[in-house]
Amino acid sequence: MPVSSPDIQSDIQDPLPMPFYFDGWNRRQLPHAQALWDFHQALTCPTVLLSLPSAVPSGSPSGAFFDEESDRIMVGKLLRVVPETVTKQALAACEAEKLPRALLAEQVSAARVWAGPARFPDDRAVNGFMDQWVCPHARLLAHLAGISGSWQRSYVDELAQGFFWTGRLMALKRDVSEGRFFIPETDLAQHGVSHEQLLEGRVDESMKRLLWKQTIRAKNAFALAEPLALELPRRKAGAFKRWWLGALEVLHEIRRREYDVWARPVVLSGRSRMQVRIQARFGRTTFRSRG
Secondary structure, X not given: OOOOOHHHHOXXXXXXXXXXXXXXXXXXXXXXXXXXXXXXXXXXXXHHHHHOHHHOOXXXXXXXXXXXXXXXXXXXXXXXXXXXXXXHHHHHHHHHHOOOXXXXXXXXXXXXXXXXXXXXXXHHHHHHHHHHOHHHHHHHHHHHOOOOOHHHHHHHHHHHHHHHHHHHHHOHHHHHHOOEEOXXXXXXXXXXXXXXXXXXXXXXXXXXXXXXXXXXXXXXXXXXXXXXXXXXXHHHHHHHHHHHHHHHHHHHHHHHOOXXXXXXXXXXXXXXXXXXXXXXXXXXXXXXXXX
């Protein structure tokens, strides 16, 4: 799987695989897709805000700051939370492709989560965050791919949520060390897993059940997103298959290592990646793209 742009890799906080960053686009669309991804990734590193007078209190940026930033991007102004070049390129992509800036604004509003510790009391809370964070980003990429129908939105959102949960499992060790617990508090209580146990990375049967549930969240989302492949032209459907199958293989790898995501990074071996490519190209599948 491709990873983040090397130009921003050292500055971002979330250097996980970025679906469709390199593949599936024609020559005109590719720089626009990358600009949208670079903007999304830059929002995961708003720690620079701690040096701004308006970014306090209590050592964390205020909600008002992010509301102001969201309003700024909505009218095409530069941001304080994202490097100037990155903002300009994202705005230019929206202008060139007639993409709604409101979808950038939603991401900016949600980026406050990355500025400090975060916990989510229940499914409703974390789903609300995803609705503002990953779903708008996915909708921008979908618009770029020609997928903008209201009947297609649920597929796009489910795909985004599947990638979100897969990514958060891959980054679980880092997330909790930085005070961000995306697994709902209700799930922790249900399975008897504490924040301290997550920080320690102590994998017992309770932890395995907890993380199994999170893999099921991701798998269910990917299953609901599968019909999206039928809406895509052949080239983009091929990229969809590779990423869809690759993410499922990552979830299988997590299960294979008995949910120990602390001992070493969760990455696919070269052999696994090759198997994904072969399966995406030649394997039996329910996908049948148009065009």
